[in-house]
Amino acid sequence: MERSRRRFLKILGISTLGIGTISSVDLLAMVGKGEEPAYTPEPDALVGKRWALVVDVKKLDEETTQKAIEACNRAHNIPHFEDEEEIKWIWTDEYEHVFPGQEATYLPEEIEKKPFLLLCNHCANPPCVRVCPTQATWQRADGIVMMDQHRCIGCRYCMAGCPFGARSFNWKDAMNTYWKEHEPPNPTYPVRGKGVVEKCTLCAERLAEGKIPACVEAVQDSKAIVFGDLEDPNSEVRQLLREHFAIRRKPELGTSPNVYYIV
Amino acid sequence: MLETALKGSKKYWLLLLVLVVLHGIGASAFLYQLKKGLTVTGMSRDVSWGIYIAQFTFLVGVAASAVMVVLPYYLHNVKEFGKITILGEFLAVAAVSMCLMFILVDLGKPMRMLNVILHPTPNSVLFWDMIVLNGYLFLNIVIGWVVLSAERKEIPPPKWIKPFIYVSIPWAVSIHTVTAFLYAGLPGRHFWLTAIMAARFLASAFAAGPALLILLCLIVRKVSKFDPGKEAIQKVSKIVLYAMIVSIFFVVLELFTAFYSQIPWHMQGFVYNFVGLHGKSNLVPWSWAFAIMAVIATLMLLVPAIRHNEKTLAVACALVFISLWIEKGVTLVITGFIPNPFETITQYVPTVPELAITVGVWATGFLVLTILYKVAVSVKEEIGA
Amino acid sequence: MYNKGKIIIGLVIFVVFFTSPFLYGLVKTSPPPEPELSPKAKEAKVCVENTEFMKESHMQLLNNWRDEAVRNGKRLYVATDGKEYVVSLQNTCLGCHNNASKFCDQCHNYAGVTPYCWECHIEPKEKE
Incomplete structure (x- = not known):
């Protein structure tokens, strides 16, 4: 039995x-x-081998930076939280916070107080991609460090891995709180639900339609932010880097950022 | 064998009841968190891991420490440990269960948890952590159960279990090594970026886990007819002592490198911990509590008379456990996020729902532990061990 | 057999409990809802694939759309009949089916499924 x-x-x-x-x-x-x-990709899609941004800090002022930030926030339906749970794809900060470890003791005042634009560096050797356990974040062939919110389990390992503070987590349920009170400015773009990580995607959705990133487009007249392919020697970004001294954030960490700053 | 868990004294049932109630409170807090999102916790954009991941890290150590009784018994034939290997293994089962639960409650999208298996990603340390933790859970359940079943029938355990036991020894080391690698390989998190992280983890684990085991042995002896044996407890206490000394030594190594080199990134975390940084000092009392308790516990364990007296030994073990819980379960994880990548400081304080969930997971783990220990102790009583 | 009575009663309770949703369904039936086509969808007559396929497999299709667009950067769908569509739930699907509550939700509610699409994808404003 x-x-x-x-x-x-x-x-x-x-x-x-x-x-x-x-x-x-x-x-x-x-x-x-x-x-x-x-x-298939859309016929007009912009194709590159290593997309990069060159930010000309001398051309940035309060107004230009706000224009760039505003354009991004609108394009990607970024909710406006002012607390420690804020979501930001592109924002500003001062030199000492942007380039810690490279601070010069007596900086020219114009640099010291200047608003620097910060965003995901789309690193060539991205630690966030290395640590993600589900490939919810990965590097595309054109260098963009992309994010798939459908795949993300919300473990936030990428946030610990990113040395640039470029990633935001959806602590709050924006869809059922913030967006109930505010009209999403871009009805063609989704919002994000609670529990996933998000960050700048270098406007992958715009590149697919042949448009340049929203922040670049917003300040196009001033040429304060220039977008282009680093692997193309004739590109505008390469030309700028040939002619100016540009620095990158925390190069000593070996992540090889693709956002350059002309100071 | 499980039926032995169904017959017990009033006190046994009362304990289970208390644990079930705490589990229930934690579970309802978790449902609240699921509904509202992780905003109900004290975590933020800057401190993106909090008490959940800290508990997970600490408990991986408790789980790994089973090897401290299994290894001497199976590889060096230390007979005194024969009676308590099962207690070590079942402690590991409970601890790993808690680890897995803490990971689960920390996820923003727990319902998508299986994406880790659906899209396996070998370059992620978290992927390997998932494998080693589940493997370790499986190994300890199987080994514990099979060996105990054999013991109940008073026959030697089946031969096929031996390879599992031998594998479980390096496997125990692997779980805490991999968990240390979660932290030690991140560029820009200076507090964690240290080559001795895994060694530190193992040393503190081999102190905290066996200290808890001693306390559990003393409780088991008090509430049952099963005596784990004075010699076994004494032997384990020496393991706790040496592991504790090595642990403190490793912390001193970290302090030396940081403060002799004077490199700001290496110093900041410790400065924040022990005196506060830029006027922010939430963890200062905790850090000093850790340091003072750790030193007192070590000094106590060094004195043979204190070690031999089981009452004072219990106090020393409690101090070891609490101090190392503070080190790994409170300060180590949180300080990794301070200062943030912009050299500014956001502090972290857990919220009430977060604490309720944390207590709930601990209670669930102790529920598992109580039931498993009841089974083990009943079998030991039955055969008159 | 020991405890014969208890075991049989236990088994009966178990079986009844676990089949209760089906038993309930036998007693009370509710007719499936008819998804309502928006004027725009009616006019178009055909979706990206034939209606039968869409009814049966729109979820798999959407899964593929999601992966191709987001992960592979291929945002143009060449349907079986050769027509091209932009791969977008929010713009292509809902652009035509601009009455999600009557077209999507009715059936989803009836079937008791809560697709997580709507956690992020905004439904277009419905015109009354």
């Missing part, structure tokens, strides 16, 4: 496992099914 009951339970267990496996295989087959329709 004792023996056969045990045997029965064992067989039951193993067969449940078996059925489970078979049905999940079925499911996989179903997902893969379909008529083999094709997916």
Whole structure:
């Protein structure tokens, strides 16, 4: 009696496992099914090998930086929280906070108080990508460090990994709080639900349509931010870097940022 | 064997009841957190991991420490440990369960947890942590249960279990090494970026875990007819002592490198911990509590008379456990985020729901532990060990 | 057998408890809702694929759309009939089906599914 009951339970267990496996295989087959329709990039999409931004700090003032930030916030429906749970893709800070460790004791006042624009550096060797356990953040062939909010489990390892504070987590449920009170400024772009990480995507959705990033476009007249392909020797960014001395944030960490600052 | 957990004294049921109630409180706080989002915690954009991940880190150490009784018993035939290996293994099971629960409650999207398996990513240390922790849980459940079943029938354990036992020894080391690697490989988190992180983790684990084991042995002896044995407890106390000395030594190494080199990034974390930085000093009392308790505990354990007296030994072990809990379960993780990448300071204080969830997970772990220990002790009583 | 009576009663309770949703469904049935097409969708007559396929597999299609657009950067869908569509739930799908509450939610509610699409993707304002 004792023996056969045990045997029965064992067989039951193993067969449940078996059925489970078979049905999940079925499911996989179903997902893969379909008529083999094709997916292609849009014909106008901008194509590059290593996208980069060059920020000309001399051309930045309060107004220009606000224009760039505003354009990004509107394009990506970024909620405005002023507390420690704030979400920011692009923002400003002072020299000593942007380049800690490179502070000169007696800085020219214009540099010391200047608003520096900060955003994801789209590092060539991104630690956030290295640590992500689900590939929710990864590096595209054109260098963009991309974020897939559908995949993110919200472990926030990438936030610990990023040495530039470029990542924000959705602590709050913006969809059911903030966006109930405010109209999302861009109805063609999603908002983010609670529990996922977000950050600048270098406007991947705009590049796909052949447009330059929103912040760059917003300050186009002043040329304070220039967008281009670093691997293309004739690009505007390469030309700027040839002619000016530019620095990057925390180069000693080996992440190789792709945002340059002309100071 | 599980049926032995269903028969117990009033006190046993009362303990279970208390733990179930605490679990319930934690579970309802978790449902609240699920609904509102992690905004109900004290974590922020700057301090993006808090008490959950800190508890996880500490408990991985408690889990790994089972190896401190398993290794001497199976590799060096230290007979005194024969009676308590099962207590070490079951402690590991409870501790790993807590670790997994703490990870779960920390996730922004816990329902997507299986993405880690669905999209395996070997370059992520978290992926490996998931593998080693689950593997360790499996190993300890199987080994503990099989060996105890054999003991109940008073026959030697089956031969096939031996390889599992041998694998479990390096595996225990691996879980805490991998957990240290979560921190020690991040550019720009200077407080964590130290090559001896894994060594520090293991040393403090091998002090805190066995200290808890001694306390549990003393409790078991008091409430049951099973005596884990004075010699075993004495042997474990020496392990606690040496591990504690090594732990403190490692902290001194960190302090030397930071303060002799005078490199700001290396000093900042410790300055924040012990005196406060830029006027922010939330963790100062905690850090000093750790330091003072750790030193007192070590001095106590060094004196044979104190060590041999089980009452004073219990006090020393409690001090070891609490001090190392503060070090790993409070200060180490949080200080990694201070100062933030912009050299400014956001402090962190856990909220009430966050603490309720934390207590709930601990209670659930102790529920598992109580039931497993009840089974183990009942079997030992049955065979008159 | 020991405790024969208790075991049988226990089994009966178990079976009834676990089949209760089905038993409930046998007693009380509610007709499936008819998803309502927006004027724009009615006019278009056909979705990106045929109606049968869309009914059955729109979730798999959306899964593929999501991965192709976000992860592979391929934001143009060439349907089986050769027509091209921009891969976008919010703009392409909801642009035409601009009545999510009557088209999407009805069936989702009926089937008891809560797709997490709507945690982030904004539904266009419905015109009354």
